[in-house]
Amino acid sequence: MTRDIPAAEAIVSGRALATGFDVECDVAIVGSGAGGAVCAALLAEAGHRVVVLEEGPHVRPDEYQTWTPSMSVRRLFREAGLLTAMGVGDTPMISITLGRAVGGSSLLTGGVCFRIPSDVHHTWVRDLGLGELSEAALGPAYEEVERRMRVREVPPQMRSRSTEKFLQGAEALGIEMRPIRRNTGLDCEGNARCNFTCPAGAKRSVDVSYLPSATAHGARIVSDALVTDVIVSNGRAAGVEGHLLGGDDAARSHAFRVRARHVIAACGTLHTPLLLFRTGLGLRSGELGNHVTLHPAVRVVARFDEPIVGWDGALQSVYSDQFHSDGIKLVGVYSAPNVLAAGMPGVGPEFRRRVRSLPYCATFGAMIHDEGGGTVRASPGREPLLWYSMAPRDLSRLRKSMTILAEMAFAAGAREVYTSVLGAPPITDMDKARALERLNIDARRIECMAFHPLGSARAANDPRRGVVNQWGETFELPGLYVADGSILPTSIGVNSQVPIMSMAARIAWKLGERIAHEKAVATRTRGRALRRRVAD
Ligand SMILES: Cc1cc2nc3c(=O)[nH]c(=O)nc-3n(C[C@H](O)[C@H](O)[C@H](O)COP(=O)(O)OP(=O)(O)OC[C@H]3O[C@@H](n4cnc5c(N)ncnc54)[C@H](O)[C@@H]3O)c2cc1C
């Protein structure tokens, strides 16, 4: 082990290192995704020494921009996109996608940007006593994040024909639609493949919006560096330890240590609890790893007579909160054609005919503001065990949302609708759509996905009810903070990147002030000691 991170580059590939390292800094950050990257940039800009450890690889934008979707899935998705939440009771199997790379899941977003809705903020303040997490308190953080991410409304000319059909159906049924805001500035070319990274370099994922500033201000980032433990000394966090992954000789596993008075866990909702459990935390409140919410989502594919070519346009550009009181958000979304093809119903010639009709198909989506019911625990391997028990209320909402989407499709002139119910025949009219909802078919036949796991180390105003306080510091171990999706106290009903990044910004600002104060006190103390020695 050397005493320094042995490379000249600001972002170092742990894979390429011939030895481990043992370094000291002010803040060690575990994970370089939405939460970790914001903390890294804001703390480095404030003049603090930051080291970021990221388990996934570092891929430069000019490299991933040339990749096919399947390359992105293999190289940037955790477990190549095959993670699932095991359904408990009447619950669908829910596929979970996460990023595992420098930039984390931020690389894979559809670019959609929402603030936490006002009613959610009110609930946090009024019912949970989280006065520090009011809408007004987060205002400056929202502004900071949206400015750096160049969040803009998607202009109407960027809408795909799939979205136009979605709008047409909504208009026919009197459903109000609104434009979505995205972090693509004005540069989006409308390639509709944001979930596999953006080939146009338009999407301001954190590897381009935050991490360059972090490294320009002296932060070191090491990829392929798995943190396994938080070092505890004198009753407080004192750094992290782990090992580098891969390399030419797969058997090599160089250890590293980063000593720091402040540690930020930003591993994401499913992985931060694993690190905290290893550190022996969570036992006091019993809340660590519980209360995971997912925003389960479904889509329907609608076949029209005329060409739609839905891949031509922005991936997502409009949404509706018409069914907000039912916890349903409607979103116009187009999945990549290869993903859509894999989900078409039928086999043999019937399947081939359906796949040939892809240019005539639009996709409509819906997401549920769920009650929660997820639990994360460590497994014998690297990935966590996640199980999820869907509230009966949310299952009804999921079913209802498919009926609403089908109705919109038929109102826009669709011939056939393929629902998210595995093995169900295509639907050709609304009677069949309503009958399918009434059938209450086995929940496990509903093809469901989730992109926003939240809440496994939730913030609370009382150590008995949560894992971190309102400034992200763990109740049980001073100096250990969490700044990722796991601290969200409840489901939010909107896409999570801006909410997570804004919460992380507040944590970083507060921590930055605290470290500056500690440094000032240390300098004064050293000065006094020196003066005393001189006087003696
Ligand atoms: C396909 C997809 C589409 C999405 N679309 C949108 C969208 O349009 N709009 C939106 O708002 N949100 C979207 N999201 C959600 C958004 O990306 C996430 O909410 C957000 O990135 C989560 O931030 P995080 O910091 O909690 O975790 P992440 O961004 O996932 O970062 C966690 C990082 O920590 C690393 N890590 C974990 N454990 C360790 C360890 N022990 N040691 C070192 N490193 C570790 C991981 O490898 C990962 O890189 C999408 C997500 C996905 C997957």
Ligand code: SF4
């Ligand atoms: S729609 Fe295409 S160009 Fe626009 S952000 Fe997504 S991938 Fe990039």
